[in-house]
Amino acid sequence: MKGSVERDYSREFAALAEALGRAGGNPAALRSPRIASLVVHENRILGLNAIPGIKMDVEPLPDGIKAFVYVEPGVVIAEPVHLCFGVLPKEGVQRILSTFKIGAEAHVRFLAHCSFPNAEKVQHLMEAEIEVGEGATMEYNETHYHGPFGGTEVLPKARIKVAEGGRYITEFKLIQGRVGVLSLDYEVHLGEKAIAELVSKVYGKGKDQVRLREALYLEGAYARGLVKSRIVLQDQAEAEFTGEAVGIGPYSRGHLDCTEILRGSEAKASAVPKLIVVDERAKLTHEAAIGSIDRKELETLMARGLSEEEAVETVVRGLLR
Amino acid sequence: MGNHLLLIEDLFLEREGRLILRGVNLAVEEGEIHAILGANGTGKSTLAYAIMGLSGYKPNKGRVFFSGKDITEKSVTERAKLGITLAWQQPASFEGLTIREYLEISQRAGRGCFRIEECLSLVGLPPKNYLDRTLNDRLSGGERKRVELAAVLAMAPRLAILDEPDSGIDVLSLDDIMEVIRRMNRGGTTVLLITHREEFARAAHRASHLCGGRILKTGECEEVVRFYKNFCKECTHINEPELEKTLEKE
Numbered sequence: 001m002k003g004s005v006e007r008d009y010s011r012e013f014a015a016l017a018e019a020l021g022r023a024g025g026n027p028a029a030l031r032s033p034r035i036a037s038l039v040v041h042e043n044r045i046l047g048l049n050a051i052p053g054i055k056m057d058v059e060p061l062p063d064g065i066k067a068f069v070y071v072e073p074g075v076v077i078a079e080p081v082h083l084c085f086g087v088l089p090k091e092g093v094q095r096i097l098s099t100f101k102i103g104a105e106a107h108v109r110f111l112a113h114c115s116f117p118n119a120e121k122v123q124h125l126m127e128a129e130i131e132v133g134e135g136a137t138m139e140y141n142e143t144h145y146h147g148p149f150g151g152t153e154v155l156p157k158a159r160i161k162v163a164e165g166g167r168y169i170t171e172f173k174l175i176q177g178r179v180g181v182l183s184l185d186y187e188v189h190l191g192e193k194a195i196a197e198l199v200s201k202v203y204g205k206g207k208d209q210v211r212l213r214e215a216l217y218l219e220g221a222y223a224r225g226l227v228k229s230r231i232v233l234q235d236q237a238e239a240e241f242t243g244e245a246v247g248i249g250p251y252s253r254g255h256l257d258c259t260e261i262l263r264g265s266e267a268k269a270s271a272v273p274k275l276i277v278v279d280e281r282a283k284l285t286h287e288a289a290i291g292s293i294d295r296k297e298l299e300t301l302m303a304r305g306l307s308e309e310e311a312v313e314t315v316v317r318g319l320l321r
Numbered sequence: 322m323g324n325h326l327l328l329i330e331d332l333f334l335e336r337e338g339r340l341i342l343r344g345v346n347l348a349v350e351e352g353e354i355h356a357i358l359g360a361n362g363t364g365k366s367t368l369a370y371a372i373m374g375l376s377g378y379k380p381n382k383g384r385v386f387f388s389g390k391d392i393t394e395k396s397v398t399e400r401a402k403l404g405i406t407l408a409w410q411q412p413a414s415f416e417g418l419t420i421r422e423y424l425e426i427s428q429r430a431g432r433g434c435f436r437i438e439e440c441l442s443l444v445g446l447p448p449k450n451y452l453d454r455t456l457n458d459r460l461s462g463g464e465r466k467r468v469e470l471a472a473v474l475a476m477a478p479r480l481a482i483l484d485e486p487d488s489g490i491d492v493l494s495l496d497d498i499m500e501v502i503r504r505m506n507r508g509g510t511t512v513l514l515i516t517h518r519e520e521f522a523r524a525a526h527r528a529s530h531l532c533g534g535r536i537l538k539t540g541e542c543e544e545v546v547r548f549y550k551n552f553c554k555e556c557t558h559i560n561e562p563e564l565e566k567t568l569e570k571e
């Protein structure tokens with residue numbers, strides 16, 4: 001294991017752990033020797049714990065960190081690996097350059113929490129190269145916790161390769177607080193019989209700008225992929241979803257599913273599906289719904305005694321869960 | 322107004338330029354199961370939605386009274402808080418909302434006589450298999466209808482408007498569904514049962530026949546069913562009723 005763990009940032013560590021708790025995570029996991037974890041504040045590595053079967057090399061950069069995560073072939077990591085990133089001051093930059101290699105037949109789940117509770121002018125840049133080996137499974141759940149100021153620029157970019165029979169399942173969730181700008185760009189290349197599920201859930205508020213690009217390249221025969229996006233916008237928030245699926249392998253299947261809910265007349269949303277069939281035996285589908293919340297859903301809940309506002313909150317909470 | 326829990330006076334309702342309800346008069350007594358029997362397209366669901374006060378179903382004329390109070394101008398929520406609810410013919414789906422949460426919402430709104438597990442069991446859905454399932458479109462139409470009925474049981478309202486609770490349910494289960502409705506009724510809920518099935522209407526205490534947006538007959542179930550069979554089963558005047566002629570035949 002490479003990387004220097006600094007021990008004199010207990011206040012930052014505690015603040016990130018607290019933010020993790022507010023985002024629904026388990027702060028105790030960051031101190032458990034049984035659970036692999038990495039805690040980074042700005043470019044400082046506050047905590048790093050690897051366990052047998054997983055190797056994590058982390059080194060600081062002037063404006064962030066560079067991490068290499070390797071899971072040995074055939075290993076099943078029982079507890080989720082916790083990754084905790086954040087910037088606590090009002091201003092700052094955090095760049096996370098990461099490489100993940102998941103060995104053949106390995107099984108691992110990552111829980112990433114990104115916290116920016118005070119951000120007024122913060123950049124959070126993530127660039128990930130991910131390789132999921134043959135028959136391996138990687139799950140990556142990323143939850144963001146933001147303060148009320150909308151001063152963060154979040155730019156996650158990932159290029160993922162999933163080998164034969166591998167599975168890559170990811171969920172990106174940004175529903176607490178205001179982000180500012182989110183521009184997510186995920187691209188998955190799937191080998192034979194590989195599977196990918198890309199789910200994103202975003203709540204845009206104030207003047208948030210949300211751009212999502214999620215792309216499936218179904219290269220192998222019988223590869224399967226799903227892109228599912230749920231976006232709720234209020235105030236003057238705007239969102240653009242671009243879903244792409246390219247059916248290259250015979251009998252590959254891809255589906256894009258986007259729902260965008262607008263609360264109020266000033267929010268704006270668009271959805272752009274792009275389906276390209278290269279092999280005629282591939283099948284790609286898409287569905288998109290943009291608009292206000294279905295009146296029947298609201299009135300069903302109102303007929304059970306909820307006010308209209310409570311009914312809206314219930315529907316939105318379910319959609320973004 | 323006597324013991325009427327629900328009283329509808331001369332209700333007219335137009336939608337998209339078409340007059341659907343043409344002077345409905347109806348009195349539902351507290352504690353009864355009252356069937357509204359009518360063929361498709363005669364305004365049964367419209368009447369249900371107007372009683373619940375759904376958007377787009379505001380009457381052009383007429384009044385709706387509940388427990389002696391005029392509720393014509395009240396919102397859906399206000400009506401629900403008074404103890405009225407509606408089970409839709411085709412219930413809505415909710416992404417991310419579990420059946421447990423849905424039943425709990427319903428339970429909080431009413432008198433909550435039954436536990437939510439009991440409500441599911443009564444409609445034939447094993448709680449351990451269903452409570453934590455999401456109320457989305459992965460449920461079959463029949464399952465969703467049963468959940469809707471369970472939600473009404475959980476709420477235990479004063480008045481339940483059940484819009485075709487028998488549609489989408491296999492024939493063998495109809496008796497079970499009717500038994501659930503009777504149980505609901507024994508628990509103190511007055512039921513307005515909307516149906517086009519004679520055998521369902523027969524299980525009510527009283528019935529009214531709706532045709533062409535008007536109640537043509539109210540009375541004992543058998544009497545109303547007979548009227549329906551004789552004059553409306555082969556209905557030639559759906560949506561363009563010659564009501565006077567029909568009444569003359571009677």
